[in-house]
Amino acid sequence: QVQLVESGGGLVQAGGSLRLSCAASGRTFSGYYMAWFRQAPGKEREFVTAIGWSGGSTYYADSVKGRFTISRDNAKNTVYLEMNSLKPEDTAKYYCAAADSGALDAWRSYDYWGQGTQVIVSS
Numbered sequence: 001q002v003q004l005v006e007s008g009g010g011l012v013q014a015g016g017s018l019r020l021s022c023a024a025s026g027r028t029f030s031g032y033y034m035a036w037f038r039q040a041p042g043k044e045r046e047f048v049t050a051i052g053w054s055g056g057s058t059y060y061a062d063s064v065k066g067r068f069t070i071s072r073d074n075a076k077n078t079v080y081l082e083m084n085s086l087k088p089e090d091t092a093k094y095y096c097a098a099a100d101s102g103a104l105d106a107w108r109s110y111d112y113w114g115q116g117t118q119v120i121v122s123s
Helices: none
Strands: 002-007 010-013 018-026 033-039 046-051 058-060 068-073 078-083 092-099 117-122
Touching (some): 033 068, 033 078, 046 068
Antiparallel strands (some): 002 018, 018 078, 033 092, 046 058, 068 078
């Protein structure tokens, strides 16, 4: 089992920045690749970004490429999401997830999920 707890969400103006964190506990953190998904009201859960076991490989949805950066610190069992140049359409609940196999951008690949942290971007 892996337990995931997100933090760092909040209200920010368009063009601003936020840094989300996801602290993991339980099984060996470095054995999982990690991702962030988001879900806005009335919309499906959407892939945002993922990072490989060592942090050497990263993947981004086109909608966030160049604005968001994912990173991980295996010594601290934590994954981060740095979000810059935020837009109102980034407003959503952001979820951290862990998987050991499967398609990186498919939510069904992920076995473990946090409770989410809300991000609201005002125009």
